[in-house]
Amino acid sequence: MEVTLKKEVHDPQGSAVENSLKSLGYEAVQRVRVGKYLEVELEAPDQNEAARLVEDMSRRLLSNPVIEDYSYTLEEVRRQ
């Protein structure tokens, strides 16, 4: 799951990384935005239920919907 600041929200951490990269000689860099990456392993009977859980957690706890967007992909991991 990726949680990123909405486009219109200022990202000081991204700007800091951007300036560091530029000052270290990476002039090709135009813009950097920093977000969070989360891997959540969960048990669910099917993909629909997994998606429901992930969206619920993302909206309620793992992102701030006022300033952040989230996206995710599901991957099946078989139980040992």
Place this chain on the structure above:
Amino acid sequence: MEVTLKKEVHDPQGSAVENSLKSLGYEAVQRVRVGKYLEVELEAPDQNEAARLVEDMSRRLLSNPVIEDYSYTLEEVRRQ
């Protein structure tokens, strides 16, 4: 670009999120790992050069190769 802690490295931030989710009723959650997500916009003449730049920055600056792994995908954005 995603920067994640290597599997064998303890992730206290991930454990904290995992415990919070569980205590909030998401018993389906088995394990959470937290990493960084970066969007880097850069100018490059082709995909090969873009990949070379991204790998160079990732290895040298954006990740700590001792404890972290990185992965990335490239996406072409046309110049306006």
